[in-house]
Amino acid sequence: MTDLLYSEEEQALRAAVRDLLTDHCDVSAVIARGESDTPHDLALWKSLADGMGLAGLLVPEERGGQGATHREAAVVLEELGRAVAPVPYLTSAVVATEALLACDGEESADLLVRLASARAIGVLAVALHLAPGAAFTAVRHEDGRLYGELTGVADAAAADVLLVPSDDGGLFAVDPDAVTVVPQVSLDLTRPVARVVLDGAPGRRLGDADPAVRRALRAAAGLLASEQLGIAEWSLTETVRHLKERKQFNRPVGGFQALKHRLAQLWLEVVNLRAAARGAADALATGEDVDVAVAVAQAYAASVAVRAAEEAVQLHGGIGMTWEHPAHLYLKRAKADSIAYGTAGAHRGALAELVDLQAP
Known part of the structure; x- marks a missing residue:
């Protein structure tokens, strides 16, 4: 039976990535960088990819990488989603890497070594x-x-x-x-x-090109769900924290029943998203029912991430509407992710075909 729980190694990896992002991915700097001509934080990318060796997680050891699986890469993407980190991890360490893994020859092998060692971004x-x-x-x-x-x-x-x-x-x-x-x-x-x-x-x-692109896009769609999970988890966690601290009529806003119901429903959706994202990552790692697991994850992930980010903006009140508050970063990433590597509707259609059901 598939075990979707995080292993001790995955938890340790999460802690290490989160600590690094806490120290080197300041939200105010991310907001300022988005307005500049250099939206990518290449110093942070070097720390993640070179310092921690995360760029080569999906590359086998004999080809210069870490020899890890998509489960570990999913943990990294969860944390990058929680920090809306402006680094090309998904595009280079996942998409370009998977495309190169589908190719044979010395040229692709050399490029894999360069990407895995963070000497190049693909x-x-x-x-x-x-x-x-x-x-x-x-x-x-x-x-x-x-x-x-x-x-x-x-x-x-x-x-x-x-x-x-x-x-x-x-x-x-x-x-x-x-x-x-x-x-x-x-x-x-x-x-x-x-x-x-x-x-x-x-x-x-x-x-x-065809098998390389297909392999890359399938891995991208499957692991994107983990990034969307990180966005949703941050949105829920920060909204709960804010509502516990914010007072109205001399009592915490989070104590009002209507808001409790909204947060409880959102929590259930985030829990379901975690299961779907973990299922997709595990399927990619084991090679079992990959297409179905990826389609299920992406059919569900987009709406949850977007709703969580929208709730964060709304329930933070006036401060959630300001440029200085990071809520807008998460809403924009969630919206962009909702059409990345296929919309939810496209994945539902694909899922219907995979399980022999007529699409709506």
Whole structure:
């Protein structure tokens, strides 16, 4: 029977990541960074990826990584979600890494070592909204060079290497200096998206694009639920804390029955989300019923994370509406995550097909 409880090792990993984020991921700095030209905190990324070795969690030891599983990566993403940390962990340590693990050859092996050792940040150049199995945009490959335009690529501005699918079925490694990266307007300031323009950019073929992209997007959707869990847990915890301290009519606001009911319902939804997210992470780690577990998690996660963040804004009252309070960061991340790697509706449709039920 699948054990969804956290192991001692996973709890220790959580504590270490949370301590580092507490010391180095100040909310006011995250808010200020979102307004600047450097939304990514590369110093924090170096501490996480290089100092703690988290960039190579999903890479086998024989290929230069930590040899951990998706369960450990899920714990890291929970904590990053709780801190809305502006680091490219999901895009590099999960998505790009999974794409490279689907490729053979020395070139992909060398890139894996660079990503696992945090010497490089990798980004799979597909739109952030794509669901697992969805058709993706491929650029034109001609005489060893790539031509085309890709939009909605998350964390492209921070990339040291772009993994670009081509129309001949290949996946190519491209130097960001050979392309034009144009920032696009993004609701979530902590995970910016960009348009990537390739006009004769040279590329090094790594392998076949279709299996690599499918594997990467499936892992991304499954582990994104853990990030959404972190967002929901922070929102619930901080809202409960605020309502215990905030007084009205000389009594804590949290003592009013109507608010108790709202928080109790939200707690139940967060508990269910934890089970779904842990189930997806465990399925990815074991390879059992992966597609079903991922679809279940993403069919449920988005609405819970968004509702938790909305409740945090509402129940914090006037202070929750201010730019200085971090509630808006969590609401924006939750909203952006709700369409990342497939909407809840897309995953429900996929789930219906997987279990032979007619989609609504």
